[in-house]
Amino acid sequence: MDRPDLPLNGLRVFEAAYRQGSFTRAAIELRVTQAAVSHQVARLEDRLGVTLFVRASGGLVPTDEGRALYPVLEHGFDAMARTLDRITGHRHIETLKIGVVTTFAVGWLWPRLPEFRQEHPSIDLRISTNNNRVEILREGLDMAIRYGSGSWTGLESDVLLEAPLAPLCAPSMAEYLTTPESLSREVLLRSYRSDEWPRWFAEAGALCPPLTGPIFDSSLAMAEIASDGGGVALLPVEMFTRRIADGRLVQPFSTMVSASRYCLTWPADRPPTPAMRDFRSWLLTASAEPALGTSA
Structure with a gap:
């Protein structure tokens, strides 16, 4: 049986709509109308003979078929961009979008970012902060650093730091x-x-x-x-x-109680990009080192 002749533009629109969780936000990203995004996705669904999204009051909910298609497309588009940059002699800049709980962003990550940028100049790291409430795919993120048990449905995770x-x-x-x-x-x-x-x-x-x-x-x-x-x-x-x-806060008692931990998380069904792998490797190494301003 012949495979369907799939429209590349429709696949790109689907990828953006999935990542943004909204036809409206995808339209803003792609600089087209919301109707054009809806039309492209409907046309792609017709060509595939499956439903990719269920429209719900809270936004787009991907079907099993949509969830299976998205990581393949994302990986493929990124691989094409890297190859084209190599062919044309341009240095490939890979964007990495990270959601970070604000306490960790300010208290640990921010002072160390110059080191990461120096080691990985080809990664455009974009950070959005939150109060530990984050939906990676819905918010168009690649990974998230959050505070908790380290076990979240549908996510892989690495423990970065215990937080007594x-x-x-x-x-x-x-x-x-x-x-x-x-x-x-x-x-x-x-x-x-x-x-x-x-x-x-x-x-x-x-x-x-x-x-x-x-x-x-x-x-x-x-x-x-x-x-x-x-x-x-x-x-x-x-x-x-x-x-x-610097003396602004004092710890009057040595007693500490174990709590949750700070963890790096990413979707379990998503193939990691080179930037995701580099950021993960750097984080694991940096988090194993002594705190800034202390000695081992």
Whole structure:
């Protein structure tokens, strides 16, 4: 049986729509109308004899056939771009889009980016930050660094850093914190993970006081308020070594409690590009090294 004569433009439009999760966003990227994108995808579906997307209120939901087609096309388009650049003598610049939880981006990744860019000048690294809520494919990302258990459905992951928690506060407050029980007199800043303070107090061998402090979805916000004397925050110490080093934050107790970890994630069904492999290798090496400003 003859294979269908597939339109290259339709395949390219499908790839953009899948990555963007929206005909409208794909149209903006490709600089065409939304109707043109819809038409191209419908024409491709007709030629293939399958449905590639189910239109839902939340956006486009790829079918099994769509999910099988996307990684093949993405890999193929990237391979064509690299080959054409070699033929024409141009240096290939590969774009890599990474979503990063903000605390990790500011506290760990940003100071190390000059090293990555120096080692990999052919990778155009584009970073978008989030508060640990990210959908890789829906947001057009290649990979994401997030905080959690390391196990997410449909994703592969590498553990980059463990993130044990400890109370951090302003130096002026730390001098009054002589025992874990003395924390009951202070405002305890809380994350949306409600078990963290009770677990820390249990590790410290003390009863957890009633928790009435404000709740945040950002460790950076808690750190900023804590450094201004607004309360005590339970934070991943590794992400705030610079603030501790310059005296803005103090760790009054050595007790730390194991929490989640920072992980690099990517879709399990997506063949990694050269840029994805290079970034992953660099991250694993860098995360195994001592924290900046410390010695082994």
